[in-house]
Amino acid sequence: MKLFILLLTFCALCRPCEISVAAGTNAFVPANPPEMKPLTDRTSPAHRTARLFQHGVNLGNYLEAPSDWGVRVSAGEFDQMHAEGFDHIRVPVGWHRHTGPGPDFIISPDFFGQVDFVVTNAFASHLAVLVNLHHFGEFDTNPVESTDRLLALWRQIAAHYAKFPPTLAFELLNEPHDHATTTVVNPIYARVLTDIRQTNPNRTLFVEPGNWGNIDELKNLVLPAADDNLIVSVHCYEPFRFTHQGAGWSGPDVKVQGIQFPGPPATPLVPDPALKLNPWVAEWIQNYNTLPTEKNPSSPAAFTGRLKLAHEWSEHYGRPVHVGEFGCYTKADPESRVRFYAAIRRTLEEQKLGWAVWDWSGSFRYWDKRKNEPVSGMREALFGK
DSSP states (O other): OOOOTHHHHHHHHOOTTGGGBOTTSOOBOOOSOTTOOOOOOTTSHHHHHHTTOSEEEEOTTSTTOSSOOSOOOOHHHHHHHHHHTOOEEEEOOOGGGSBOSTTTOOBOHHHHHHHHHHHHHHHHTTOEEEEEOOOOHHHHHOHHHHHHHHHHHHHHHHHHTTTSOTTEEEEOOSOOOTTOOHHHHHHHHHHHHHHHHHHOTTOOEEEOOHHHHOGGGGGGOOOOTTOOOEEEEEEOOOSHHHHTTTOGGGOGGGOOOOOOSSSSOSSOOOOOGGGOOOHHHHHHHHHHHHSOGGGOSSSGGGTHHHHHHHHHHHHHHTOOEEEEEOOOOTTSOHHHHHHHHHHHHHHHHHTTOEEEESOSSSTTOSEETTTTEEOTTHHHHHHOO
């Protein structure tokens, strides 16, 4: 779930896969800097670990929240996650909110205990675990000045979990953006990797490109060829005006509600004139009302090309790719939500991409805690059951 309004801007500017296709062909065109060397071993440690991270769920609005957002996860829920068909959980963690002052930035033992509760109970329920560093806004604003803090956090996290099973993986940074561009974070990632490898030489690590984990940013990512235990994480919330309709944290461009999936609607959607939509939003609504499904902006056309690009990049560079976030806010109508999840799940399977849906029981929920069962239709959508 997005905490920052700027995500809307990135999604509005994204265009599917233009950089990946040569004119008049369907061929993938490698675009990374020369120092990004393709790996040829498809049995690498990263590839073996990727098999454990195929169908996951995010524990959103929980340990990453800047305040109490009301989400709780009990020990028994991990058995429910496993029973539903999830093989791993992604745990967004706001480590930077629970430290002492610099230069050491000592993480609170009590907070380590909260994360340990999740990790150990997930293991007991036969779930793999991906722990990340989430919503580190200071780094996005000034990555150079925040690098020492980032390194201090990961040295502590790595040391704390050094003896944990290999079914625990680390994700270095969630959705770098603003000044934390891909080219800026490449050398910073290299430093973090070096530090983590001192205590965790064989642990699988996930890294994310800039611009909010944008698939188009894969072209700028540079990973060390000597490290074959890295998985690349990307996020995909397209079609954004459908998946985030009514989300107050995402700015004025998603105020229009009643958008269905897939479009076009049987009856054209007429936004309230009082919303004073930006021209590009009005154009999107017009296309939604008029274009056939195969070209409609609220349809699989919004994400199919992007996920195909992620697969092709993965195949070319020999790096597994994991879609660490996708989902739809509950302000969309329930039937459209189910159709969306089913369509994107099928596409992820076609492109052989592991995934983690956002989220378990927050505002994009899979699980209905009041009824103690999945939201209607969600099990069938994500698992075909």
